[in-house]
Amino acid sequence: MAKAKLLLLFSIYFLLLLLLLLGADARPPFACVGPTSSLPFCRTSLPIRARVRDLIGRLATSEKIRLLVNNAAAVPRLGIGGYEWWSEALHGVSNTGPGVHFGGPFPGATGFPQVISTAASFNATLWELIGRVVSDEARAMYNGGQAGLTYWSPNVNIFRDPRWGRGQETPGEDPSVAGKYAASYVRGLQQPYGGKSGYLRLKVAACCKHYTAYDLDNWKGIDRFHFNAKVSKQDLEDTFDVPFKSCVVEGKVASVMCSYNQVNGVPTCADPNLLRNTIRGEWGLNGYIVSDCDSVGVFYNTQHYTSTPEDAAAVAIKAGDRRHCSNKNQKMLNITTQHTFGPLVPGLDLDCGPFLAQYTQGALNQGKVNLADINNALANTLTVQMRLGMYDGDSSKQPFGSLGPRDVCTPAHKELALEAARQGIVLLKNAGRALPLSPARHRNVAVVGPNSDVTTTMIGNYAGVPCGYTSPLQGIGRYVGTNHQAGCTDVACSGTRQPIDAAVAAAARSDATVVIMGLDQSVEAEMVDRVGLLLPGRQQELVTKVAAASRGPTILVLMSGGPIDVSFAEHNPKIAAILWAGYPGQAGGMAIADVIFGAFNPGGKLPVTWYPQSFVDKVSMADMGMRSDPSRGYPGRSYRFYRGPVVYPYGHGLSYTKFSHSIAQAPAQLSVQLDGKRAASLNSTTWLNRAVRVTHTRCDGLTVPLHVDVTNEGDLDGAHTVMVYSVPPEGHLAPVRQLVAFEKVHVAAGGQARVVFGIDVCKDLSFADKYGIRRIPIGDHSLQVGDLSHSLSLRAATVLI
Numbered sequence: 001m002a003k004a005k006l007l008l009l010f011s012i013y014f015l016l017l018l019l020l021l022l023g024a025d026a027r028p029p030f031a032c033v034g035p036t037s038s039l040p041f042c043r044t045s046l047p048i049r050a051r052v053r054d055l056i057g058r059l060a061t062s063e064k065i066r067l068l069v070n071n072a073a074a075v076p077r078l079g080i081g082g083y084e085w086w087s088e089a090l091h092g093v094s095n096t097g098p099g100v101h102f103g104g105p106f107p108g109a110t111g112f113p114q115v116i117s118t119a120a121s122f123n124a125t126l127w128e129l130i131g132r133v134v135s136d137e138a139r140a141m142y143n144g145g146q147a148g149l150t151y152w153s154p155n156v157n158i159f160r161d162p163r164w165g166r167g168q169e170t171p172g173e174d175p176s177v178a179g180k181y182a183a184s185y186v187r188g189l190q191q192p193y194g195g196k197s198g199y200l201r202l203k204v205a206a207c208c209k210h211y212t213a214y215d216l217d218n219w220k221g222i223d224r225f226h227f228n229a230k231v232s233k234q235d236l237e238d239t240f241d242v243p244f245k246s247c248v249v250e251g252k253v254a255s256v257m258c259s260y261n262q263v264n265g266v267p268t269c270a271d272p273n274l275l276r277n278t279i280r281g282e283w284g285l286n287g288y289i290v291s292d293c294d295s296v297g298v299f300y301n302t303q304h305y306t307s308t309p310e311d312a313a314a315v316a317i318k319a320g321d322r323r324h325c326s327n328k329n330q331k332m333l334n335i336t337t338q339h340t341f342g343p344l345v346p347g348l349d350l351d352c353g354p355f356l357a358q359y360t361q362g363a364l365n366q367g368k369v370n371l372a373d374i375n376n377a378l379a380n381t382l383t384v385q386m387r388l389g390m391y392d393g394d395s396s397k398q399p400f401g402s403l404g405p406r407d408v409c410t411p412a413h414k415e416l417a418l419e420a421a422r423q424g425i426v427l428l429k430n431a432g433r434a435l436p437l438s439p440a441r442h443r444n445v446a447v448v449g450p451n452s453d454v455t456t457t458m459i460g461n462y463a464g465v466p467c468g469y470t471s472p473l474q475g476i477g478r479y480v481g482t483n484h485q486a487g488c489t490d491v492a493c494s495g496t497r498q499p500i501d502a503a504v505a506a507a508a509r510s511d512a513t514v515v516i517m518g519l520d521q522s523v524e525a526e527m528v529d530r531v532g533l534l535l536p537g538r539q540q541e542l543v544t545k546v547a548a549a550s551r552g553p554t555i556l557v558l559m560s561g562g563p564i565d566v567s568f569a570e571h572n573p574k575i576a577a578i579l580w581a582g583y584p585g586q587a588g589g590m591a592i593a594d595v596i597f598g599a600f601n602p603g604g605k606l607p608v609t610w611y612p613q614s615f616v617d618k619v620s621m622a623d624m625g626m627r628s629d630p631s632r633g634y635p636g637r638s639y640r641f642y643r644g645p646v647v648y649p650y651g652h653g654l655s656y657t658k659f660s661h662s663i664a665q666a667p668a669q670l671s672v673q674l675d676g677k678r679a680a681s682l683n684s685t686t687w688l689n690r691a692v693r694v695t696h697t698r699c700d701g702l703t704v705p706l707h708v709d710v711t712n713e714g715d716l717d718g719a720h721t722v723m724v725y726s727v728p729p730e731g732h733l734a735p736v737r738q739l740v741a742f743e744k745v746h747v748a749a750g751g752q753a754r755v756v757f758g759i760d761v762c763k764d765l766s767f768a769d770k771y772g773i774r775r776i777p778i779g780d781h782s783l784q785v786g787d788l789s790h791s792l793s794l795r796a797a798t799v800l801i
């Protein structure tokens, strides 16, 4: 009996030990457990600002300074752990930053398609859903001590030039689509809950980067660390700023990152106009501003913007001289009980890199910054940490506290990665309805090309370790027998020793040929811009020879972030179909096969203009101008301003079925009411052909109702994105046309669906004048949907007061 009891006790002891050991990979609590947990900054019943104030009041200056950098030091005497702010989750939890570690119970995370591919789905529901899944996995990894809670994603710079190596990370060239992507993905990641208005709790904190006009990495000797982007006020307002504004105002992002480059001679991370007046003042950022890694060091060491490092530290923290700032709309966090706090309008709050930890004390000693500036910066970062629950004690007892290894790479998450890849594939050409192939008729398929059996190529940059891969060869192999020949040893495909002949032989003896070509990170990446748009090396030769020899149809599949000039393939009748798969993520090969064999009807559309090579021969990558300038032979950029020849236009994308549109309802005219005084001075005739300032109208909440019917005229179900463009009246420096709304709908074969849009007059029908002031042109606008054009007469109402 006693022996049995002892045994029982012993096994209970063992069980407890085992539990303890199993629990050992959970994160040690960050703060507010043990003796310090009764301090006011740990009290969840107090308002966050009071907790932040309390905590800042307890910190010594040297401790504060060590919190201004990404690897924030622990403050052991207050029970606060060290924290690595730099984690990334561009399209899945990524180990690009030091905050994320794969291994142990978290060997990988779901690897979604690169953002440019996901953008091509034009499905905002999908964008938000991916964000939610990524933040589930991020929280799970945080709980396990292998990731942070602050993610420096998404990248919402405009894909301005087709050569940009990081264009793949972005949602493309259209500012409002990028803005919608930013707001959707950020909402998905942050999933705000509970709390009071400004202090909503966050699942994780996202960051929109890189503010602003950053879209050149390294091109013909010009690099991002030295580049001074010369940007007009006009382009800044209606192109470069648009996605960031949407991210802050609509997405309510918790952070913005400033960039390495200068804008008009001032490093963005030292520009009070950008950081204070725009991001905080106009847009009301509720969060922190972080440098790129380490852009403060870069503007001192590389750009020699200040004469001493202390000046650089001061200029960043203060973002210039406070006296020159106007913060009329500033939403201040009112911290007045301690007079060491200024109004909460610092410049940079956090430095990714060591610079501020090294030089802030010196700047303080020299009187270049004061404690209030530092307190303000900390108030912004600490508030975000509080909103993340980091000072609420044991994180396992908090919302999302139960997420763990079993919530990562779940079947549902992997299925979403596959679904996203399918939705992002764009059918560029399908002559004679060559696609889909039939597994019954095409039993043996030659699978050719340097990207035909790739894995890491499919996830692009800023990726993590995926749950697993399906390469194109594997995906196609699930449908049919394959004859695999790479044809090129790598994407560079240069030199005489390329195995092209073997690929030609494989094509000659197969029922169909799929050639999977394109680019990878050796050709386009961070710090690697392209110089040309053609397929690298002998890739075109391989495609042409294989197509000529192929017994059956040849299908060209392109993997790339940026556009490729494949005019040769578009015009070659031997190449029946062309698909662009972007970088389709961990399940990309399966998605490609599902499209090729008709298990999925493609509905993706190009998020960038596919220019011909002649465009880049003519245009310097360093020329930031969006608008065309015929006087100097400058063609302008993006579908909004460029009217020259294209390989494929923005928004191009075919389906296996045929969709048609009809406009069911839309007004023929609309009045915009002017504010009383201005309307009184002029009548409606004299307002015609003018453009009124948005701030002088009452356009707030004014929308143009537009009802569009979509009919699926074919015999296959499919999804279709209805894209609505507006064309302003002639005679303004407004875009030639501008996407003002889009919506994706699923329509069964033979069926019809109605899409109802409300086009925002202030936002969508306005453009910036040369002073960067938004105006609405009065006169005849037209709304375009597919081939349809609807005329809308916009009038200035003179009805007074």
Ligand SMILES: *[C@@H]1O[C@H](CO)[C@@H](O)[C@H](O)[C@H]1NC(C)=O
Pocket (backbone or CB within 6 Å): 332, 334, 335, 336
């Ligand atoms: C800030 O709070 C103090 C004390 O609560 C109050 O007297 C003051 O008017 C407030 N200031 C602003 C700008 O809201």
Ligand SMILES: *[C@@H]1O[C@H](CO)[C@@H](O)[C@H](O)[C@H]1NC(C)=O
Pocket (backbone or CB within 6 Å): 683, 684, 685, 686
């Ligand atoms: C509008 O004003 C113009 C110029 O002041 C004038 O010639 C015209 O008759 C006015 N039209 C109406 C409808 O009042």
Ligand SMILES: *[C@@H]1O[C@H](CO)[C@@H](O)[C@H](O)[C@H]1NC(C)=O
Pocket (backbone or CB within 6 Å): 123, 125, 126, 129, 419, 420, 719, 720, 744, 745, 746
């Ligand atoms: C948009 O994406 C979501 C998530 O994958 C999907 O459920 C939905 O069907 C998509 N919409 C259309 C019209 O394809």
